[in-house]
Amino acid sequence: MSDSRDDQGVRDDEIPVRASGAQPDPEQRATGIAGLIQRVLALRPVRVLLHYNSDNGPLIASGMTYQAFFALAGALWFSFAVLGFSLQGNTALQDQVFGTINRFLPNLIAYGTSTTGAIKGADLLSASGLSLSSALSLLIVLYTAVGFLATLRTAIRIMFGLPNEEGNFFLLKARDLGLAVAFGAVVLLTAVITVVSNAALDFVLGLLGLGNAGPVQQVLTAAVALVVLAGIEAVMLAAAFRILSGIPVPRRRLWAGAAIGGVALAVLQTLASSLLHLGTNNPVIQGFAVLIGLLVFFNFACQIILVAAAWVAVGMLDAGVDASSLSPDQREQSEAERLEDARRLVARANRQALEDRVRSSRGLARWRLSRQLQREVRAEARRRQEVPTASEYREAQQRTGDPSPDEHEVERADG
Numbered sequence: 073m074s075d076s077r078d079d080q081g082v083r084d085d086e087i088p089v090r091a092s093g094a095q096p097d098p099e100q101r102a103t104g105i106a107g108l109i110q111r112v113l114a115l116r117p118v119r120v121l122l123h124y125n126s127d128n129g130p131l132i133a134s135g136m137t138y139q140a141f142f143a144l145a146g147a148l149w150f151s152f153a154v155l156g157f158s159l160q161g162n163t164a165l166q167d168q169v170f171g172t173i174n175r176f177l178p179n180l181i182a183y184g185t186s187t188t189g190a191i192k193g194a195d196l197l198s199a200s201g202l203s204l205s206s207a208l209s210l211l212i213v214l215y216t217a218v219g220f221l222a223t224l225r226t227a228i229r230i231m232f233g234l235p236n237e238e239g240n241f242f243l244l245k246a247r248d249l250g251l252a253v254a255f256g257a258v259v260l261l262t263a264v265i266t267v268v269s270n271a272a273l274d275f276v277l278g279l280l281g282l283g284n285a286g287p288v289q290q291v292l293t294a295a296v297a298l299v300v301l302a303g304i305e306a307v308m309l310a311a312a313f314r315i316l317s318g319i320p321v322p323r324r325r326l327w328a329g330a331a332i333g334g335v336a337l338a339v340l341q342t343l344a345s346s347l348l349h350l351g352t353n354n355p356v357i358q359g360f361a362v363l364i365g366l367l368v369f370f371n372f373a374c375q376i377i378l379v380a381a382a383w384v385a386v387g388m389l390d391a392g393v394d395a396s397s398l399s400p401d402q403r404e405q406s407e408a409e410r411l412e413d414a415r416r417l418v419a420r421a422n423r424q425a426l427e428d429r430v431r432s433s434r435g436l437a438r439w440r441l442s443r444q445l446q447r448e449v450r451a452e453a454r455r456r457q458e459v460p461t462a463s464e465y466r467e468a469q470q471r472t473g474d475p476s477p478d479e480h481e482v483e484r485a486d487g
Contacts, residue, residue, distance in 0.1 A: 116386065124231070124382040132227045133374035139223055140370045143216035144180075172262050180366065217252040218245055221316060224377070228317040231381040232388075232395040237318050251316055255308060262304050269296050298338055306334030309380060319395055325387050333380030337373060344369045412459060419452055 112118055124130075170183040181191050225248075226236055237244065273296055310330040314321055321329075344365070388395055396406070426448065430441045 116383075116390075120379065120383045120386050123386050124379050127230050127233075127382070129231070129378045129382065130375065132230065133371055133378055136220070136223055136227060136374040137367060137371040139216065139220040140374065141367060143213065143220045168267055172259065172266060214249065218248045221248040221251055224312060225316050225318075227378055228313060228381045229319065231378055232317070232319055232385045234319065234395060248316070251311065254311070258304060258308060262300065265300055265304075266297065269300055298342060301341065302331075302334045302338035304334075305337040306330040309333045309337075309377065312377070313381060313384060321384055321388070321395075322393060325384050325391075325393075329380045329384035329387070332383060333376055336376045336380070340369070340372055340376065344372075416456075419448075423448055423452070 113122075167183060170181045174180055222244075229235070229237065270293060273292060277292070306327070307330070310326055313319065313330060314326055385395065423445070426441065426445050430438060430445055433441055
């Protein structure tokens with residue numbers, strides 16, 4: 073080992089770096105059970121689920137569930153407090169709006185002859201008109217909706233292995249608020265699209281002589297509703313992946329992941345509507361079955377969103393596409409920090425190996441190795457002072473005369 077002051081105590085060991093979810097390097101294929109396991113683990117759906125679990129996707133989805141549930145209450149109350157007067161006296165429009173909401177959130181509103189629902193449509197309509205409660209509900213919906221979208225942005229960026237998006241706090245909140253309003257407008261637009269598509273379908277079936285609410289019309293109506301719902305969900309997911317998260321996802325991969333997530337969400341909403349309806353036939357659990365069902369539904373929906381994000385992230389990793397939207401200077405700094413972390417890892421391993429050699433040696437060899445260890449510890453301490461990490465730099469600014477860990481290491485080595 074050189075006695076030079078520039079010696080950093082690092083050898084030329086290679087540091088293997090692999091991103092979570094990336095495909096393994098080509099190697100000799102195993103046979104038998106081991107080969108089968110290897111082939112299964114190489115499948116993209118399996119790697120997506122492993123990526124999702126390694127990034128704590130289920131835990132993140134659980135937190136998103138409660139935020140979505142609380143945001144829903146404020147959004148409904150404020151929407152009907154402001155816009156409910158336009159629905160008064162128009163039963164057909166009421167049924168269409170309530171039906172659209174129930175397609176997104178199964179069995180949320182009980183209306184018409186149905187008694188199944190967590191909220192009565194008549195109660196929502198009675199809340200129409202501007203009042204103190206509507207003003208309070210506005211504050212609640214702003215806080216909860218913006219908070220949910222901020223959490224969703226962070227969760228999506230975690231799936232892509234990216235830190236929280238930095239920038240002007242007020243601009244980020246303004247973007248979240250704009251997206252919240254846009255998503256609400258999309259829900260209302262869905263009602264219009266559903267009315268138009270059903271009317272067009274009835275007209276075409278009437279020309280073909282297949283009308284009168286027969287089985288063919290019922291099946292086609294359900295299929296059209298499912299396709300429209302999947303398309304709307306795909307558009308909203310694409311906006312979340314690209315605009316909300318600020319990640320430059322390639323267009324083809326963006327729409328592939330959004331389409332998968334949109335179809336899965338549409339199927340979930342269709343199945344949940346039927347299952348929740350069956351569950352509420354039991355009078356013992358009828359009072360709270362819908363609320364519990366909504367929590368479970370929100371949890372599954374949040375997991376689908378994050379799995380779809382993981383699908384896009386793994387595809388980008390496989391293609392070698394950088395998900396970071398940092399500037400060239402920021403990317404260079406990020407790469408330098410990554411290499412410095414790897415260098416420190418190697419230096420720590422080398423020092424521990426040298427400490428083991430010191431403990432196992434005797435006599436003159438022990439004295440020589442102890443001197444070498446002291447030189448490496450001092451060199452590493454100087455290196456950390458010259459090239460601190462961002463967190464170390466902030467701690468150094470806040471420190472008030474406390475000795476650094478490196479100084480402790482030098483004192484311990486000298487002793």
